[in-house]
Amino acid sequence: MDVKGRNNNNNNVMSCEDDEMDLRRGPWTVDEDLTLMNYIATHGEGRWNTLANLAGLKRSGKSCRLRWLNYLRPDVRRGNITLEEQLLILELHARWGNRWSKIAQFLPGRTDNEIKNYWRTRVQKLAKQLKCDVNSKQFKDTMRYLWMPRLVERIQAASAATSTTTKTTVNNTTSNYINNNNGLKVTMGSTPTITMNNEFVSSQPHITQSYTLENSNTTTSSDSFENHKVSTISDLGDNNYNYYYTNVDNKNNPNSNLDYCQPSHQPSFSDCITSPSGLFSQELADFQFMEPNTPWMQNENSSDIFWNDETMLFLEQQLMNDTM
DNA sequence: AAGTAGATCAACCGCCAAGGG
DNA sequence: ACCCTTGGCGGTTGATCTACT
Incomplete structure (x- = not known):
């Protein structure tokens, strides 16, 4: 000693x-x-x-x-950061930056140190792998429009896996995801909200669009960029449309994150990150967010979990093109 | 089995603000 | 007003663990 x-x-x-x-x-x-x-x-x-x-x-x-x-402290929670907690951390960090103690206030039982370590080991590592600054717009967009919707999707998948419901739907009227361990609730309403112990935390404009997960098709589209897939999402009606998230200045227009690109539009990478079920998501979304014992982990191919070289190379190229 | 590299996280460091004397 | 103590915070370090060769 x-x-x-x-x-x-x-x-x-x-x-x-x-x-x-x-x-x-x-x-x-x-x-x-x-x-x-x-x-x-x-x-x-x-x-x-x-x-x-x-x-x-x-x-x-x-x-x-x-x-x-x-x-x-007796109320310190041990163990893996849950998906709900991950979502909350990303959301709150987007809002407050490295205010770890403040973020920790919304995650009962989690310490600022633990959240800080999580951020540094998981999130910053991804930025490093993408060769972009963790504070860059590209990386923030990736988190906001790819990871976070994907996390919501994962949360829903976990919820569905533990229920007897066969049809899994995220829509404007249903689907509350409640983590009984810490009081966190993600509500997919007309304006999805994140609450902690009934206290409002966040509203997520970028996950407001309804879509049915099981009807989501990932297709090779003629209007894709660089011949990569774009995602076609079925809404709750019969309409199909390509689901793009556009690059907007969140400071100036925080509510206009979601957009549907016209077929003729040729977006750049940061202009156009596809839906949670679409391009990149399978390779990208959860690479380090996966937890060994989550239900979906047992059902998915391992290729879904980790980055592969091809994906990394493509992402790096897109990011490079974007900055030129 | 041993060595190595990377990941994780507990603990420390330095700075700062608040409060008391 | 100034000094000192204390507590809080974000950044950083390094020991340990794990995976890989």
């Missing part, structure tokens, strides 16, 4: 330099955990430096606080 006497903050007003020299660092032991938990159970939280001393822990107050908040 690493016990260091480093005084990093160069603080010459410490009341007792010897105590500072004795502070432990590194991984917490079981005994330390128990000591901290027992002390807090008896005396409560707060005044972390004092707490650390009185509890007999040779740790800084900061270290105790962090250990308690990120690990020992």
Whole structure:
């Protein structure tokens, strides 16, 4: 166990330099955990430096606080980030950026550290693989118009897998997805909303269009760009139309994300990311979002899950063309 | 079986703001 | 008004785990 006497903050007003020299660092032991938990159970939280001393822990107050908040707190949730949580993280990050603690407030039991780690390991990795900046518009568009709708689709698929419903429909009037673990609810109404414990979190204009998943056809279309597939989605009526998400300035016009391109339109990659069931989605959408034990995982080909070289190359080319 | 690379995540660091003396 | 302590936050590190060769 690493016990260091480093005084990093160069603080010459410490009341007792010897105590500072004795502070432990590194991984917490079981005994330390128990000591901290027992002390807090008896005396409560707060005044972390004092707490650390009185509890007999040779740790800084900061270290105790962090250990308690990120690990020992009884309401800390362990385990994989659920799809609903992933969706919420993407949504809230799009709104607030790296305000991890603020985002964490909407994910009960999840810590800012955990969300931050999730973002860095999963989301930033994808941006890196795509060779684009995580803050670039292209990447944000990819997340907003591809991942997030796909996640909604996945959530629905999971919901359907656990119900006896044979017809799976996302429409303007039905389909609430409730995560009983954390109170998150994704409501696919006329204006889909995300709520947490009945508190409004978000409305998603880009997932407002109704479509029936089982009727979604992925076809090779004459108006596709570069001979790649575009998705033809059946709405709840008999109409079929190509389902494009267009590149708009979200700041100026946040409600006009959804558009239906005319057949003659030749969109660029960032202009035209197809529907969740269409181009790229099978290869792209969930590459790192897949969780081993989710129901759909058991039913899908592994090629659906991970990026392949061809897809990556194509994406990179499209992104490159887009920036030219 | 051993070595290596990549992924994950707990823990630390440095900065900042708030509050009290 | 100033100084000091404390707590909170985002960024970063490094130990450990896992997958691959």
